[in-house]
Amino acid sequence: MAARAKSKKRPARVVSHHERDVLDYCEDVQAGAIVAGKLVKAAVERFLRDLKNGPSRGPMFDYHAANRAIDFVQLLKHSTGEFRGRPFRLEPWQKFIFWNLFGWKWAATGLRRFRESFLSMGRGNGKSPLAAAILNCLLFLDGEARAELVIAAVERDQARIVFRETCGQVKSNPTLKKRCDFWKNSLVYRSPASTVVPLGKEAESKDGMNLHGFVADEVHAWKEEHKETWSKLETAMGKRRQPLSVVITTAGSDRSELWMRLHKASAQVATGIVTDDAHFSLIYEVDAEDIQDKKGRLRDDFDEACFIKANPNLGVSVKADHLRRFNVRGKTDPVVRSDFLRYHLNTRVRDAQKVISPELWSKSNGDLPDLAKKTCHGGLDLGWRDDLASFYLCFPLDDRRFAMKGWSWLPKHGTRDVSEAPWGGWIASGHVFATDGSTTDVEAIQAHIESIRTRYSLATISGDPNNARAPLQYLANNLGIKTFEFDQTCRNYNEPVREFLKALAEGRILHGGDPVLTWAADNVVLKKNSAGLVMPDKSRSDEKIDPIVAAIMAFAGCLYLEGEQKSEYRIRSL
DSSP: OOOOOOOOOOOOOOOOHHHHHHHHHHHHHHHTSSOOOHHHHHHHHHHHHHHHHGGGTSEEEOHHHHHHHHHHHTTSBOOSGGGTTSBOOOOHHHHHHHHHHHHEEETTTOOBSOOEEEEEOOTTSOHHHHHHHHHHHHHHHSOOTTOEEEEEOSSHHHHHHHHHHHHHHHHTSHHHHTTEEEETTEEEETTTTEEEEEESGGGGGOTTOOEEEEEEEOGGGOOGGGHHHHHHHHHTTTTSSSOEEEEEEOOOBTTOHHHHHHHHHHHHHHHTSSOOTTEEEEEOOOOHHHHBOTTSOBOSSOOGGGHHHHOTTBTTTBOHHHHHHHHHHHTTOHHHHHHIIIIISOOOBOTTOBOOOHHHHHTTOOOOOOOTTOEEEEEEEOOSTTSOEEEEEEEEOSTTOEEEEEEEEEETTSSSOTTSTTHHHHHHHTSEEEESSSSOOHHHHHHHHHHHTTTSEEEEEEEOHHHHHHHHHHHHHHHOOEEEEOOOSHHHHHHHHHHHHHHHHTTOEEOTTOHHHHHHHHHOBEEEOTTSOEEEOTTTSSSOOHHHHHHHHHHHHHHHHSSSSOOOOOSEEO
16 A cells, blocks of 8 residues: 655744734734824734735745844843833834844745834833834844945934833843944944944035934924935935844924924834835824814813723833823923823824913903002013014912013004004003004103002013113112023023913913913914923914013013922022
């Protein structure tokens, strides 16, 4: 009897625990067991669809390469924070990233499929260690001769954050450490002469780069002057066989032009609007319906169930109580709410967003008490010399309340027609004084301030030294009023603005429905510096904000000079 022929059927492929973690993650996202935003769901669906249909187009999945990348990363250790010294154990969502970036190949060449990646999530989710681990995979696993790897950011100090993580991971593994040299601004892998270098804006002058890969850190902060840097990075990878760019970022504002372009392109790839087999997209952000009502208005509060959409590491590196505190504070502080939306819920915000809504302003629309002889502090904003000028008083009351009372001046022949609405009505009601001439009548303002001293106990006056130094000196020298220069900087305004908004939300600012102040409050938008400090932005406000600026300077006098706030003294006496 003839022997039975051996079966030529290949043995079943062994599913690794990494693959199981990735597939379970995909299944949980699709089933809703893991709460995920639309763009994460789209990325998962794209991956599963490509597993099924990809080979017919050319992409194929290399399970060995994917497992190797994850195994390598988990040989490394964290180098900073609470996880310092612990093994880098990838969470399922992180494995999903490495599984895609290093598993997908082109069947025809065996080279890596993805050449670009866009990874976006809220702060605190470990973007820097993640980017460092990707760089180390490129450095040690690709076998690329003289590989040049760059970390680019707005400033080199920012790029050094990822650079230090990269070096720290290498140093945590004795075998890798002894093969490398570590310098202030370079990591050198000796045997193939490969390097990792942090760069700031000086990257735009690097014409000779031949990059195997780069990390672009926090591109939401990249501005117009960084376009050349981005162009140099993109075009420096043309000579490599399988280069990889990695963008890591949180959300930007409507002034983050590069971020908006990259985010839009990446979202279109994830959702299938645009087909790009070389681009990998994973964007963790809340959906519009999570933060807006049916009319498209921003909610006052956000459901905690949506936090994980922007924070895949929630419960690991991102603490729920931290997000919860920001959510609570955002109910009464529009600035905090804007920061929470952008940096923790990872959604775009308007850079010139109005912060005092009619609803917020109305919370403080109480009648003014009798203010005769009460102590108060003044704020003087002369603004443009042919337009509105304002002087406001802030009275500290009981129960941490404050009363605002003020006046504005307008030259009859300046830039505004004083007969038109609303100016004519405000002039008739005494809220605005029309003065002779085409420029601000400083003497009339000084005379008015002198007259109100008989009605109120005027303790101090603060003003912008750029346009009110002479009037302040006059008031100090001739009337004996204590005056202060209030420099128009974010550092000076940040605390008073935030406290003013908080007091408004709690109904502690009594403005009596002052129509001029109400109009100016509705015009206010804030600008923010690189340190996150804010101030009113006259250049981007729709209309004049001088009255509310004067009111905030007066309010600052109450905070700093009445002991309401224990703060660094930032307004200089004349």
